[in-house]
Amino acid sequence: MNAINPPTPIIPETAPFNPAQRAWLNGFLAGLYGGAGAGQSSAAPPPPPAEDFPWHDPTLEMDERLSLAEGKPIARRLMAAMAQLDCGQCGYLCQTYAEALAEGRETSTSLCVPGAKPTARMLKQLLANAPAPAAPAAAPVLATAPRREVRVASAARLTGTGSAKDVRHVVIDLAASGLVYEAGDSISVAAPNDPALVGATLTALRAKGEEPIICPDGATRPLREALASQFDIARPLDRTLDLLAMTATYPPHAEALRRLTDGDDGAEPDGADLLDLLTAFPSARPPLADLIRSLPALKPRLYSIASSPRATPGEVHLCVGVVRDERRGRIRNGIASSFLADRAAAGGPIAASIQASHFRLPADPTTPIIMCGPGTGIAPFRAFLQERAATGQRGRAWLLFGEQHRASDFLFEPEFAAWLKTGTLTRLDTAFSRDQREKIYVQDRMRENGADIWRWLQDGGYFYVCGDASRMARDVDATLRRIAMTEGNLDEAQARDFVSALARQGRYQRDVY
Numbered sequence: 213m214n215a216i217n218p219p220t221p222i223i224p225e226t227a228p229f230n231p232a233q234r235a236w237l238n239g240f241l242a243g244l245y246g247g248a249g250a251g252q253s254s255a256a257p258p259p260p261p262a263e264d265f266p267w268h269d270p271t272l273e274m275d276e277r278l279s280l281a282e283g284k285p286i287a288r289r290l291m292a293a294m295a296q297l298d299c300g301q302c303g304y305l306c307q308t309y310a311e312a313l314a315e316g317r318e319t320s321t322s323l324c325v326p327g328a329k330p331t332a333r334m335l336k337q338l339l340a341n342a343p344a345p346a347a348p349a350a351a352p353v354l355a356t357a358p359r360r361e362v363r364v365a366s367a368a369r370l371t372g373t374g375s376a377k378d379v380r381h382v383v384i385d386l387a388a389s390g391l392v393y394e395a396g397d398s399i400s401v402a403a404p405n406d407p408a409l410v411g412a413t414l415t416a417l418r419a420k421g422e423e424p425i426i427c428p429d430g431a432t433r434p435l436r437e438a439l440a441s442q443f444d445i446a447r448p449l450d451r452t453l454d455l456l457a458m459t460a461t462y463p464p465h466a467e468a469l470r471r472l473t474d475g476d477d478g479a480e481p482d483g484a485d486l487l488d489l490l491t492a493f494p495s496a497r498p499p500l501a502d503l504i505r506s507l508p509a510l511k512p513r514l515y516s517i518a519s520s521p522r523a524t525p526g527e528v529h530l531c532v533g534v535v536r537d538e539r540r541g542r543i544r545n546g547i548a549s550s551f552l553a554d555r556a557a558a559g560g561p562i563a564a565s566i567q568a569s570h571f572r573l574p575a576d577p578t579t580p581i582i583m584c585g586p587g588t589g590i591a592p593f594r595a596f597l598q599e600r601a602a603t604g605q606r607g608r609a610w611l612l613f614g615e616q617h618r619a620s621d622f623l624f625e626p627e628f629a630a631w632l633k634t635g636t637l638t639r640l641d642t643a644f645s646r647d648q649r650e651k652i653y654v655q656d657r658m659r660e661n662g663a664d665i666w667r668w669l670q671d672g673g674y675f676y677v678c679g680d681a682s683r684m685a686r687d688v689d690a691t692l693r694r695i696a697m698t699e700g701n702l703d704e705a706q707a708r709d710f711v712s713a714l715a716r717q718g719r720y721q722r723d724v725y
C-alpha cells in the first residue's frame with residue numbers, strides 16, 4: 213500500500229496570532245512537514261530516523277555542547293568536546309574522530325586544531341573516565357576527496373596601506389585538473405612547510421636532510437623533502453612530547469616536557485613547534501626515525517571559494533587572511549596562508565580538491581538573500597553575487613560586511629560598489645569597528661536594521677553567515693534570535709525554535725571556521 217504524506221497544515225486566519233506570528237508558525241510547520249514533498253505518494257518505506265547531533269554547532273560553548281550530549285555514549289560526548297567545524301585538519305570529521313578515539317583506533321587527543329587545548333584537555337578527561345574500548349584497532353578513515361594538481365596564479369594584496377591585516381586575493385588556475393565546483397563550495401589545498409623553517413629544524417637535529425624517511429603515505433623520501441611536504445612540524449602531538457621526555461638525559465628537561473604533555477597552565481614553551489622543542493630541550497634527542505614517525509601528517513587547509521565558475525571559468529578565487537604572529541622572537545607564519553601569499557605563485561603545482569558544500573543560493577532566483585560576511589567571510593558572497601550577475605538573476609540581495617577600517621580593509625569594495633549600481637546587490641551595510649571611538653560590528657548593524665531583516669525573512673528570505681565561528685557567528689546567531697523576539701513578538705523559546713526552523717528549512721546557512 214502506498215503511504216500518503218499528510219498535507220502541510222496552515223494556521224487559520226482566525227487563530228489568535230498576529231500576522232508575524234502566523235507567518236512564523238506557517239514557516240515552522242512547512243519545515244516540519246517537509247514543504248515541497250508534502251502530498252506526494254511513495255511506495256518506499258520511511259527512512260530510519262536520522263541521528264540528531266544538537267551539539268554539532270560551532271557557535272555553542274563547550275559546556276553547552278557537552279550538556280547536550282550528556283547521557284549519550286562516549287563517542288558522542290567526545291564529539292561534543294570538538295570544535296564542530298568538520299574542517300578535516302585532524303584527518304577525520306568531528307564524528308569519525310570521536311568514534312576512532314572511543315574505539316581505540318586513534319590515540320592522539322590533540323588533533324582538533326580549532327578546538328586547541330580546551331578540546332584536547334576535555335578529550336583526555338572524558339577518555340580517562342570511559343570504559344576501555346572493546347573494538348580491535350584498525351586503520352583510521354581519513355576524510356579525503358580525490359586531489360588534483362592546480363597552480364596558484366597570483367596572490368594580490370587586498371588590504372591597503374596602514375591595515376593591521378594582510379588579506380590576499382588568491383587566484384588558482386584549475387588548468388587541466390578536471391576539478392569542478394559551484395558557488396558556495398570550498399577548496400582544500402595541500403601546502404608545504406616553509407623551507408626556512410625546515411632548514412632550521414634540520415640544523416637543530418644536526419641532520420643533513422638526505423636521510424631516508426618512511427612517510428605517512430608509505431613512500432620513502434629524503435628527510436628534507438619529508439619535513440617540507442609530509443609532516444606537520446608546527447604542531448607536535450603529545451606522542452612527540454612523550455618521546456622527547458622519555459629520551460631527555462637532563463631531568464629538568466624531562467619534567468618540563470611532561471608538564472607540556474599534561475597541558476599544565478604556564479608550561480613553557482607554550483604553542484611550541486618542533487624547532488622550539490629542539491631548541492628548549494637539547495638533551496632530548498630520540499632516534500631520528502622515531503622522532504619523525506611521531507609527527508602528525510601535514511593536513512590540507514580549507515578555503516571558501518570566492519568566485520563563481522560562470523564568472524571565472526577555469527579559476528578558483530580565494531580571500532585568504534595571512535596568519536602571522538611573533539612568539540619568542542620568531543615570526544610564526546600560518547603554514548597554508550603564508551604559503552599561498554608568499555611562495556605559491558612562484559612555485560610549481562600543488563594538490564587540491566573541491567569540498568562540496570551545503571552553502572547554496574536558493575533554487576528560486578527571486579528569493580531574497582541576506583549575507584553576513586565580515587572579514588574573509590566575504591568570500592562565498594562574492595561567489596554568490598558573481599553567480600547572480602552572470603546568470604542575470606534579480607532577487608533582492610543584502611550584504612553586511614565588517615572589518616577594522618574602511619580606508620584599508622574594505623575587501624573587494626569596487627566590485628560590491630559596481631553590483632550596487634547594477635542592482636545585483638540591493639543593499640550594503642558596513643561596520644568598520646575602528647573608524648570611531650566605540651566598536652561597531654556587523655551584529656550591531658543587524659540590530660539597527662532588525663525590522664528590515666525580519667521583513668526580508670517573512671518574505672521567504674535566506675540568511676547566510678560566513679567567517680569567524682568563535683565570536684562573530686555566535687553573536688550573529690544571538691542577534692537573529694533577538695530580532696525574532698523584538699520584531700516578531702516571540703518569547704525566547706519561540707525565537708530559538710524560529711531560528712532552528714529556518715536552519716532546518718535551509719534558509720539559515722552557516723559556513724564558519
Ligand SMILES: Cc1cc2nc3c(=O)[nH]c(=O)nc-3n(C[C@H](O)[C@H](O)[C@H](O)COP(=O)(O)OP(=O)(O)OC[C@H]3O[C@@H](n4cnc5c(N)ncnc54)[C@H](O)[C@@H]3O)c2cc1C
Pocket residue numbers: 297298299398446447448482483484485513514515516517531532533534535537544545546547548549550588589591723724725
Ligand atoms: C570550511 C572552512 C573555510 C575556510 N575559509 C577560509 C577563507 O575563506 N579564508 C581564510 O583566510 N581562511 C579560511 N579558513 C581557515 C583556513 O582553513 C586556515 O585554517 C587558515 O588559513 C590558517 O591556516 P594556516 O595553515 O595558514 O595556519 P596554521 O599553520 O594552521 O596556524 C593557524 C593558527 O594556529 C596557531 N598555531 C600553529 N602552530 C601552533 C602550535 N604549535 N601551538 C599553538 N598554536 C599554533 C598559529 O599561530 C595560528 O594562529 C577556512 C576554514 C574552514 C574550515
